[in-house]
Amino acid sequence: GQQVMQIPQYQHVQEGEDFTTYCNSSTTLSNIQWYKQRPGGHPVFLIQLVKSGEVKKQKRLTFQFGEAKKNSSLHITATQTTDVGTYFCAGNRDDKIIFGKGTRLHILP
Amino acid sequence: DAGVIQSPRHEVTEMGQEVTLRCKPISGHDYLFWYRQTMMRGLELLIYFNNNVPIDDSGMPEDRFSAKMPNASFSTLKIQPSEPRDSAVYFCASSLVWGQGAPQYFGPGTRLLVL
Numbered sequence: 001g002q003q004v005m006q007i008p009q010y011q012h013v014q015e016g017e018d019f020t021t022y023c024n025s026s027t028t029l030s031n032i033q034w035y036k037q038r039p040g041g042h043p044v045f046l047i048q049l050v051k052s053g054e055v056k057k058q059k060r061l062t063f064q065f066g067e068a069k070k071n072s073s074l075h076i077t078a079t080q081t082t083d084v085g086t087y088f089c090a091g092n093r094d095d096k097i098i099f100g101k102g103t104r105l106h107i108l109p
Numbered sequence: 110d111a112g113v114i115q116s117p118r119h120e121v122t123e124m125g126q127e128v129t130l131r132c133k134p135i136s137g138h139d140y141l142f143w144y145r146q147t148m149m150r151g152l153e154l155l156i157y158f159n160n161n162v163p164i165d166d167s168g169m170p171e172d173r174f175s176a177k178m179p180n181a182s183f184s185t186l187k188i189q190p191s192e193p194r195d196s197a198v199y200f201c202a203s204s205l206v207w208g209q210g211a212p213q214y215f216g217p218g219t220r221l222l223v224l
Contacts, residue, residue, distance in 0.1 A: 042200060042215040042216060042218050043152070043200070043202075043213075045212035045213065045214065095207060096165075097154065099152040100151070101151035102151060
């Protein structure tokens with residue numbers, strides 16, 4: 001069946017360092033969404049990518065959708081303590097959404 | 110808008126008891142989703158509704174789980190009888206449309222512990 005794999009599972013970075021999480025699908029996706037979940041909180045929608053090769057930016061966050069629409073990445077530049085949380089990708093295909101297991105980001109002060 | 114509302118926020122119960130989780134979606138959203146989140150399995154879609162009609166319940170673990178949506182502003186997820194392995198955070202989410210990847214808005218979740 002359709003799978004969405006996300007790596008790494010955990011990431012510890014020093015505050016100020018960059019961070020990247022990767023999302024890979026076994027099948028071509030219609031679009032991909034990214035969510036952030038703070039510790040003890042609920043997933044919050046960040047962005048949606050639809051087009052092949054699309055790149056979107058939100059301040060220090062850069063989102064990319066692969067040319068084959070099977071993979072995506074989220075890059076955070078110069079992490080801050082407010083970036084702590086778990087970042088999920090969610091792949092959409094045939095009206096089905098599959099969430100990756102997320103990458104948990106820890107920031108070391 | 111108040112966002113998606115879930116109750117209770119925390120539930121502790123004993124094995125064998127019935128558990129009912131409640132959700133009020135964002136007004137005007139036609140789609141409602143129930144998810145379960147655990148460390149081991151991550152975020153799993155259990156069931157979703159469109160205009161109060163269940164569309165895909167393939168994620169419902171077993172017959173002990175049931176979900177209803179009697180009207181556009183209310184849904185329940187019931188577990189009867191509950192088991193310790195049902196301990197998890199249960200999220201309800203709603204969205205305006207579906208199929209085009211519209212964002213989902215999640216409620217705060219119900220943290221369920223079955224002893």
